[in-house]
Amino acid sequence: MRSPLHDILAPTGIAVVGASSDPTKRGYKAMVGLIKDGFSGDIYPVNPKADMILGIKAWPSIAEIPGNPELALICTPAASVPGLIAECGRRGIKGAVILASGFAEMSEEGADLEREMMAKAEAHGVRVIGPNTSGVFNLHHRLNLLALDNVKPGDVGIISQSGNMLLSLALEAQHNGQVGFSTYVGPGNQSDIGFNDYLRYLGEDEHTRVATLYVEGFRDGRRFLEVARDVTAMKPVVVYKSGSTEAGQKAASSHTGSLAGSYAMTVDLLRQAGVSVVQHSDEILPVAEGLGLLQKARGKRVAVVSDGGGQATIASDRLAEAGLELAELSEATRQKLRDVLIPQASTVNPVDVAGSTDANPSLLATCMEIVAADDNVDSVFLVGMFGGYSLRFAESLLGDEMRGAEAMVDLSKATDKPLVIYSLYTPIKPPPLRRLHEAGLPIYASIEHAVRVLTALGERGDYLSLAETYPREPALLPKSELGEMFTRARAEGRDLFEYEAKQLLREHGIEVPREIVARSETELDEAAATFVDTPLAMKVVSKDILHKSDAGGVKLNLVGEAALRRAREEIFASCRAYDAQAEVEGVLVAPMAKKGVEVIVGVIRDPIFGPVLMFGLGGIFVEILEDVAFRSIPLSRHDARSMVEQIKARKILEGARGEPAVDKEALVELLLTVARIADAYPQLAELDLNPVIVNADGYAVVDARVIVEREFATDAKEPAA
Amino acid sequence: MRSPLHDILAPTGIAVVGASSDPTKRGYKAMVGLIKDGFSGDIYPVNPKADMILGIKAWPSIAEIPGNPELALICTPAASVPGLIAECGRRGIKGAVILASGFAEMSEEGADLEREMMAKAEAHGVRVIGPNTSGVFNLHHRLNLLALDNVKPGDVGIISQSGNMLLSLALEAQHNGQVGFSTYVGPGNQSDIGFNDYLRYLGEDEHTRVATLYVEGFRDGRRFLEVARDVTAMKPVVVYKSGSTEAGQKAASSHTGSLAGSYAMTVDLLRQAGVSVVQHSDEILPVAEGLGLLQKARGKRVAVVSDGGGQATIASDRLAEAGLELAELSEATRQKLRDVLIPQASTVNPVDVAGSTDANPSLLATCMEIVAADDNVDSVFLVGMFGGYSLRFAESLLGDEMRGAEAMVDLSKATDKPLVIYSLYTPIKPPPLRRLHEAGLPIYASIEHAVRVLTALGERGDYLSLAETYPREPALLPKSELGEMFTRARAEGRDLFEYEAKQLLREHGIEVPREIVARSETELDEAAATFVDTPLAMKVVSKDILHKSDAGGVKLNLVGEAALRRAREEIFASCRAYDAQAEVEGVLVAPMAKKGVEVIVGVIRDPIFGPVLMFGLGGIFVEILEDVAFRSIPLSRHDARSMVEQIKARKILEGARGEPAVDKEALVELLLTVARIADAYPQLAELDLNPVIVNADGYAVVDARVIVEREFATDAKEPAA
Missing domain, CATH: 3.30.1490.20 (ATP-grasp fold, A domain)
Incomplete structure (x- = not known):
């Protein structure tokens, strides 16, 4: 079913409840936004004290509006909202944007008011955006309820729980001029429509090529992950999750009504669903921009072409830190480079032209073409002063530089490999860079940001191919006698005995001594x-x-x-x-268990994200270093493998200090089966295999603990996978 | 002794050897730079084929120059350089800037040529900048040999092994307009003058308030650390060291002739000397700028004042990640805030005005004043949309916003606590931000960069007070019988026996079972x-x-x-x-040793940095997780303490998993004494105490190994401390 948000966010008419002629009021701003941007539908200001507002006839109440608007913007204080929602419903309005704060985010009374509002909304079939939202825009429909100046229509859809964050992205975009926006929504308290609904809408929206979310807290995290899985299969999804530290979580929870959850877990689960997680706020726009323009790379092997050793080194450092690889150029590629470059040039990646381009900057485009043709290369990164040769050296170089830019544009059309450009001349945008920019090549003023984009492109490419190869593994078929074991334990008010827990594992093929x-x-x-x-x-x-x-x-x-x-x-x-x-x-x-490495495998049911598998090395690694990986259940074989690869202590599994490497595939099998068991038995509230001894011959589950779900009703079902 | 660079870099006359009228030549560029910037001294173009260059009389050779220039810029190819250096010397020229590449960085023949050049330079008393340098400027003396447009004189001195990095910083500075530059030097191959000399010069230079270095490799790292210690006591020193990863090191070493050394060690040693180490290239300018303007904070307790919950959360996350603290505001401060803010505002740090300032943005300045007066606060961080209220809300707010800016300027003069400002309106610089900017308040467009500056300020404040409290501990008095022990071992061609190593420790007060x-x-x-x-x-x-x-x-x-x-x-x-x-x-x-935590204490003599103490937890922590701390010897008690605090596994020392905390002070004493022993016995090439068992009662050195310096001559002396 198509998201109902399409109708609400592309209305043929809109009621502005609390419209005003006072420039300090939101009801004025919204009117200005609609008028200035040329909203093509009908505008119905509602204000009992005015006949006309900004030249448009006003109506004393929602009931008296003559047309059939789909959307109402409600600018009045919190207390008036429940009544107005009912009025909207009676008038056939499908959606309401509630700006007022003073609901659940503020106080217990506010929470009561929010519940009252939602009761009316449900009774009258009105969908609610907010309350406590910073507003909404849909630029391709000229619906600009925030009255933001200077935002231009484009590909980037934004959902942000912080209004300031939207402003900041808009100003950055205006200033760097690379991108435009499609739809923005501030989800506010998410009392009705939540992040998952907004994401589904952006996934379906034809104007949005990349969905970008600033999240303080999810309400239904499990549902969000499912939607994200669907959307990331079609287009990139970028998420910045705030509250990465205890200090931040404290700051955040004083502002939203939602549970924060563990940041590390949230990041793992989002990535599992194909989301590009951004961890610095100043990387949100560059990454969204880059993914919007370039979508993905085949993989993580980057060829660097540079005209300065220093910046080539910086780029190499950042690529390696980000887990990308410097592509190994083939001998044929290196020969082609040698054919065009001076002998001092380095044709090992990073390619350093070493002065070859001083009098001939278009040679950089030639080098990009050569490396892009190499099968070992997934993306091409130009680093240095391209665009500024005519400024730095001689004006006469401008023609050659423009030809270089044109060749890069041609290359970008001829290859599916992303071309990412860092130029130190980006801040002043000389003509060659302007040409690249107009042609949709992403140009960055920071090597760090460019590498972040390359990382997101490579990770997305890897994700898409792996998601296709490795479907999620279905739940195991539960066995009735094991179900009875749970029932017995619950009846006796206890958790499973260790031998019962081990029986559960053994019956489903896990090796328990x-x-x-x-x-x-x-x-x-x-x-x-x-x-x-x-x-x-x-x-x-x-x-x-x-x-x-x-x-x-x-x-x-x-x-x-x-x-x-x-x-x-x-x-x-x-x-x-x-x-x-x-x-x-x-x-x-x-x-006695044989010698090996102690690992921990666990299952929890997170209040936000539902069943989650946890893996880490035993003892201090989990307890002190918090070196653990999380995945949402169900998971794929690749998910299980990536858990083992993700932990920092993975080298210990690979055979440190003269020990042989452990049997990783056996461990992966164990992780998968545990997840499938948890999926099959909703009666299992928590599981803890601690320790499992892993060695070159396999694994041995030494201790097993299963907590029984107390609240479990026999007819209950877990959310469908 | 004052650095000889002062004379060279502020010459009364300059010879431009290889001056040219051809706009594609460096000998043209340099002439243009000197003329355009209005160099006040004499310019002597040297070119046997021209009478006049750019309207200035040219001379056929250095010998024929009539005046007494202190500096020569040599733009001719590598092969000509040794001869020209000799000519310079005969003519009394004190310093030469050598642009040509093709020396040691390129080939063995180049290295021979470089040695020949240096022999001439030493014989004729000419100091050499380069070769293979990108050039030099000293803007306060209008000496602009790079002919860079649009760099303005200011406080930031730069030494960069990458010419592109300088260009990039200059363009960034031009674009953001916050800072200007004093002196720039590209050290090139450092065949004569190295980073330590340049740093000493910047330390002495009255126009430089912050020294900023982009380093690919040090030649004499130990000397550099000593100079850095001296300079950081007077002014901030910012270093970006490239080659943080293996990939980067490989890329770097193909471009410089210098050894790279371990990145983690280099960072530790630089920080020990008070250097502000920057790890992202796009943070170099913001940090240099912030330190140049604000110099230091008393400590790491930051008060955040914000007008948006979302960005307050981002700021809190970044501050916590950076090891800064959210200052705990006193009840009196909170009451003062409550007196001026609306009830919905949060007066717990981060202070969130929650709409209080929508109609009254100057209230933000009032809040900054209130928190700045709190003794628990070391620095104040304004986060949000200040400067853009009149754009976002109503134009009528501009007057109030300008008053707010004025109040912030007044506050910055009245307090010694740094005020750092992030505004989402920074990219478009509205009048209130321009006012702050002109008054020298640092304004950032990225929360991340602002936090990086706050971190550098706090770390510098801490460093200065700790360096004063904790002087470096002197070497122990070596004992002759122990010296003889080394001599005996060397004579027998062996290292110390374990019992001898332990005797060495025991005799100097270390507890060895x-x-x-x-x-x-x-x-x-x-x-x-x-x-x-x-x-x-x-x-x-x-x-x-x-x-x-x-x-x-x-x-x-x-x-x-x-x-x-x-x-x-x-x-x-x-x-x-x-x-x-x-x-x-x-x-x-x-x-048998008692139970406890295994740690490793080691001493190495690094070819670049000299004697270095290493500390880490035993086994996988050192070998797999590389969780170790390094300090240059000699060290202070604070250095030793900070080693123990630095390692990620420190919680294990603090009593993990039910164990009591170990006796950290005993461990600190051990580290100090080992360092003092290494300082006293240059015959000791390497030392390895592995393991030392630490517990609540102290420590026990279980195994000790001492490698004897084979090359040691009895009359040799270590570099003076």
């Missing part, structure tokens, strides 16, 4: 007979003892029947001493 | 009698066995005389099997 629950001495003897010639571990089984080690409930390296019996007695004794009331079922006996 | 070298069975029995009731460790003593564990030369947890004897036999046997030729002196016996 064989272990035996010995409830009696006889069973213990049987266990001893089963595991011969291998040292054993023994742990207490009791629903009342959560921290087994603390209770003295764990014994390691036991050899022989006698040792087992003694260990069992000691465990019972110390557990009794630890908690006399604890009901002890018996002990769990299993061979 | 008592241990006994047992050369015979009798001595072993004595050792057993000495250490009763404690498990012991035993290690082989042999100059031929470096990797004791590999050779089976280590046994742990030995209890009782019998166990000791058996262990000794086993060690001897496996060491014989490992290396039949190895000479085994005996075994080292010591109590």
Whole structure:
């Protein structure tokens, strides 16, 4: 179904409730915006105290409007809003933009008012943008309710929870002149329409080539991720998420009503959905611009063409830091470069023309053409002073430079590889750069910003090809006896026993070392007979003892029947001493785990984003260094692989300090299966495999804990994947 | 002694060797630069083929020049340079700027030519700038050998190994108009004058308020650090060091003749010397500008005043990421804010005026005044749309906004706390921002850049006060018997034995667990009698066995005389099997180390930077995560402390996972003493204490290795501190 926002944001008529002739009022600004931009539909100022506003007939109330506007802009104070929404509904108005603040973001009373407003909106079938929104524009429909000067229609759609951020982007765009905008919406409190709806609309909007979002908080993060997956398959989505630190989260939560969630998790999940996450606010526009113009690169191998060693080095540093590669140029490519450049030039990437272009700047375009033709190259990065040769050297070079610019424009049309240009002359835009700019080549004044764009292009290319190759893995078929195990545990008001958790894993194909629950001495003897010639571990089984080690409930390296019996007695004794009331079922006996790297695999159900898989190395890596990766469930095989590659300590898995590399594919399989289990059993609230020992031969789940969902109703269903 | 560069860079006359009337030649450009900028001294074009160049009489050779120029600009090809240098010297010219490339940076023949040139320069007393330099300007003396248009005289001195970087900074400065420049030098190959000399000159130069360096490689890094220490005590020094990654280093080393060194170490050592290290090229100018204008803040506690929640959050995120603090405003301050703001405003830092200023933007200045008066505040950061109120809301607000700007200017004069301003209207510079700008308040178009400036200001303030409180600790007095120990080892062609290394430490007050070298069975029995009731460790003593564990030369947890004897036999046997030729002196016996955190303390003598102390956590932290801190020796107590605070894994030292915190002060004492020992014994080439076990009770040096300087001559002296 097409988003209802299309009708609301491209109305044939608009009611401006609270329209005013007072230049300090928003109801004046909006009228000016509509009139100045030449809104082609009907404008109905509503103001009981005026006959005409800015030359347009005003109406005393919404009810008395003669036409059929689809949209109302409500500029009046919060208290008046619920009543006006009802009036809108009765008049057949489909959507209302509510500017007023003083709702849930402010106080409990405000929250009550917001609920009242939403009740009216639902009863009368009115969709609400806001409240507490900075406004809306749709420049391709000349609907400019913010009355922003100097924004020009273009490809970039923006949803921003900060009005100042929109202003800042608009001023930057005006000043650098590279881009224009399609639609803007300030979602405000998102009491009705949220980020996911706006994103879907931008995805469908034919005028938008890149969706750009400034987010303080999501309401329904899981739904947002699903929409983002759909939209990123068609066009780039850029998100800046504020509140990356505790200080920022504190600052943010005093301004929005929404939960903030963990920043690191949010970034991981957004990237999993193909979103280009931007982490500095001054990179939002450059990245949106670059993605809007160039869409994607095939991959991350960049060829740098430069006319200065220093800046080639800076570019190389930034590319490497961003995880991009300097493409390895083929010998044929290098020979072609040698044919056109002076001997001092470097034909190893970064290509440095070393003075070859001083009298012949169009040679830079030739070099770009040569490297763009190399199969090892995914994108081309021109670095240096192109555009300024005639200013720096001799005016006579202008003709040659213009020819170079023309050749670059031709190249951009002939190749699907992005051409990204940093020129130190960008701030003064000499004619060759103006030509490139008009032809839609992105030109940056900062190497750092240009590299950020190349990164986003490469990541997007990788994402698209990987998303196609690796579909998300479906949930496993749940087994009824395991479902009953959950039901039993919930009935008994407890979580799964460790052996039950392990049974859940084992039944779905996860390798869990064989272990035996010995409830009696006889069973213990049987266990001893089963595991011969291998040292054993023994742990207490009791629903009342959560921290087994603390209770003295764990014994390691036991050899022989006698040792087992003694260990069992000691465990019972110390557990009794630890908690006399604890009901002890018996002990769990299993061979000692082999040596390897300790990792942690976990599942949580995040209040914003739903089921999430977590992976990290055990101990300090998770607890102190917070070196963990998150993915939304369900996930693809590539998602699982990328979790293992993402953590900083991955080198430890690759065989540090003389140890052999671990079996990464087995680990990936484990991650996938855990995710598929979590997907299959909504009764599973949390899962924690800590530790899992990974080594060259595979993995061993040493400890498993499953928290049972208390609120679970048997007929409940998880949100559809 | 005053730098000789003052005379060279402010000459009363200049010879332009290779002056030309051909607009494509550097010898033309330089003439134009001198003439256009109105150089007040004498200009002597030297060209055997011309009588006049650009209206100035030309001379056939340097010898025939009538006056006494101090400086020669040599624009001719490399091969001609040695001869011309000699001519300059004979004519009494003190300095020569050599533009030609084709020296050591290019080839072996070039390196020979460079040596020939330097021999002439030394023989004739001519100081050389370059070769392979992009040139020189000294705008306060109207000496503009680069013929750069549109650079205005100002406070920022620049030394850049990349000519393009200078061009880029000049264009940026021209475009943003905030700063002007004092002196520029391209050091080129630094064959005579190096970064340290240029920095000393900028430190002394009265026109330079901030020294800014773009460095690809240092020649004499140790000397540079010393000069930097002196200069940063007087004025800020900003360094961008290129080659932060392997890719970048590769790109850089193909362009300069100098060794690159480890980037992480270089950054640590520069910061230790008070340098403001910038890691993005687009932050060089903003940081230089901000430090030039504001010099320093008292500390890192920032008060944010904002008129938009979104950007306040971004600012908070960036401040926290940069290690700055949101100042905790006093109750009195908050009350004063409440008195002037509407109730919806947030008076907790970040202060958000929440609409209070919509009709009254000068209130922002009032808020800045209020927070600037708070003792808990070190700097004030205005974030939002100041300067654009009259554009965004009503033109009538311009008067109030100008009054606000005036109040900010007054405040900047009345307080020593830096005021830093981010305005989203910066790109279009409306009148209130122009006013601030003219008054020397730094205004940024990017929150990120503004925070980078606040960080540099805070770090500089901290550095200055700490440098004063904590002088560098002097070398220890070397002991003659320990000196003899080194001499003996060198004579025997070996490094120190472990017990000798430990003796070196012990004699200088470092706690090394008592241990006994047992050369015979009798001595072993004595050792057993000495250490009763404690498990012991035993290690082989042999100059031929470096990797004791590999050779089976280590046994742990030995209890009782019998166990000791058996262990000794086993060690001897496996060491014989490992290396039949190895000479085994005996075994080292010591109590097992107590539990704790393993750390590594090391000393290296870096070819560029000289003696450097290294600290990190043991094992994977050093080897895989490269989480280490470096400081140049000698160091201060604060330097040692900051090493411990710098590592990412510091939380482990603070007592992770239920362990008590380690005794950090003992660790600091250890670091200091190791550094003082390295300072005292130049015979010590490298030192490696790995591991040192640190716990709540102190530390224990478990293993110590000292590499002996082979090249050491007894009369050699280390570079003076």
